[in-house]
Structures are given as C-alpha cells and as structure tokens.
Amino acid sequence: MKALLILLAISLMSARHESPTLVHRLIVQPSSTLNIEGSTNINSFTCAITKYVGSDTLVLHEGGHNIRPVFVRGAVELDASSFDCGMAMMTSDFQKAINSKVYPAIVIDFISFERPPAYTAAREQFKGILKISLGGVTRLFEVNCSIDADSSGTITLAGSREFTFSDFGLAPPTRMLGAVKVNEGLRVSFHLKLKLDPNS
Numbered sequence: 621m622k623a624l625l626i627l628l629a630i631s632l633m634s635a636r637h638e639s640p641t642l643v644h645r646l647i648v649q650p651s652s653t654l655n656i657e658g659s660t661n662i663n664s665f666t667c668a669i670t671k672y673v674g675s676d677t678l679v680l681h682e683g684g685h686n687i688r689p690v691f692v693r694g695a696v697e698l699d700a701s702s703f704d705c706g707m708a709m710m711t712s713d714f715q716k717a718i719n720s721k722v723y724p725a726i727v728i729d730f731i732s733f734e735r736p737p738a739y740t741a742a743r744e745q746f747k748g749i750l751k752i753s754l755g756g757v758t759r760l761f762e763v764n765c766s767i768d769a770d771s772s773g774t775i776t777l778a779g780s781r782e783f784t785f786s787d788f789g790l791a792p793p794t795r796m797l798g799a800v801k802v803n804e805g806l807r808v809s810f811h812l813k814l815k816l817d818p819n820s
Contacts, residue, residue, distance in 0.1 A: 642682040645817035648672060657807040659802050664759050667705040667714050669698050682736045694730030697813040713793035720753045727753035728810060739775055757788040780809035
C-alpha cells in the first residue's frame with residue numbers, strides 16, 4: 621500500500637506541470653482548525669489549533685474527464701506553538717513531544733483528490749492524497765475527506781486519520797516519573813475554511 625501511494629504521488633506530482641482545463645484557487649481562512657486527539661492511561665485529551673494565522677492559497681488543477689484533479693500548490697502551514705491542550709502542563713509536554721521550537725510549522729500538503737469538488741451544500745465525501753509534516757518528519761497518506769459549502773460561500777474541507785507518534789519518529793510525553801503515560805495512537809483532524817478566489 622505504501623509503495624502504491626508513493627508511485628501515485630510521483631505520477632500526480634509530475635502531472636502538476638501539465639496544462640489544466642480548469643483552475644480552482646482556494647484561499648485559506650482564519651477560522652481553519654487542526655485537532656489532535658489522544659489518550660493516556662487515565663483519560664483522553666484533545667490538543668487544538670483553533671485559529672489559522674497564515675496566508676496560504678490552495679491551487680487545484682482539474683485535468684478533465686477521468687483525470688484526478690491535482691494541486692500545483694497544496695501546502696497549508698499551521699503554527700505548532702499554537703496548540704492548546706486545555707491544561708498548561710499538558711500543552712507544554714505536548715509541544716515538547718512534537719519539538720515545536722525546532723520545527724514550528726505543521727504542514728498539510730494536498731497532492732490530489734479523487735474527483736473535482738462541486739462546492740455545494742450537499743456534503744461530498746472522497747479520498748485525498750496528502751503529505752503531513754510534523755516534528756521534522758514528512759509522511760504521505762491517503763485520507764478520507766469531505767467538502768461542502770454554506771450560504772455565505774465558505775467552503776469546509778475536512779479530513780481525519782489515525783496515526784501514531786512513532787509514524788513521525790516522536791515519543792509520547794510522560795508525566796510524574798512515568799505514572800501518566802500517553803498512548804501511541806492519535807487521531808489528526810483538520811477543518812479548513814476556504815473561499816474561492818473570485819479572480820480565478
């Protein structure tokens with residue numbers, strides 16, 4: 621499966637240079653969020669980035685019938701130091717675990733979608749190929765995504781996937797001489813709020 625994803629990504633990235641039939645420019649909005657959910661031997665926790673402070677624009681090329689739409693610009697950078705776990709001690713430990721001082725950006729880099737989005741109120745569900753960079757490690761994944769639009773024209777692109785700390789070469793944080801242990805499993809969820817660029 622991993623080898624197939626890598627081969628697919630290589631072919632899609634080379635397709636980024638082909639002439640598209642339609643271009644979608646999607647401006648990332650400040651209300652975009654990223655959640656990482658985990659658990660300890662005592663309880664569960666959620667660490668969240670609740671506001672996006674960058675200026676990224678996603679550029680999606682729709683290549684025509686039976687051709688997967690490909691991103692020629694797909695990276696969204698989020699500030700790792702903005703993670704809040706609801707408790708100061710947990711937040712500090714989590715940011716140390718992901719090495720946020722050395723690697724201050726978490727990057728979600730979209731590669732392709734299964735099919736072109738319609739941007740309607742009816743929720744569309746599809747698979748996307750994307751790369752996630754966390755703690756200085758970048759991994760390629762297939763992620764279940766959804767997209768819908770509200771009456772104001774705001775588009776929500778959402779997705780989630782199960783990961784482990786070790787997927788990114790990280791060690792779970794511990795507290796109180798190891799009495800509280802964070803489990804390996806994590807669920808990463810993103811909710812990107814987007815606006816179609818009227819000039820595209």
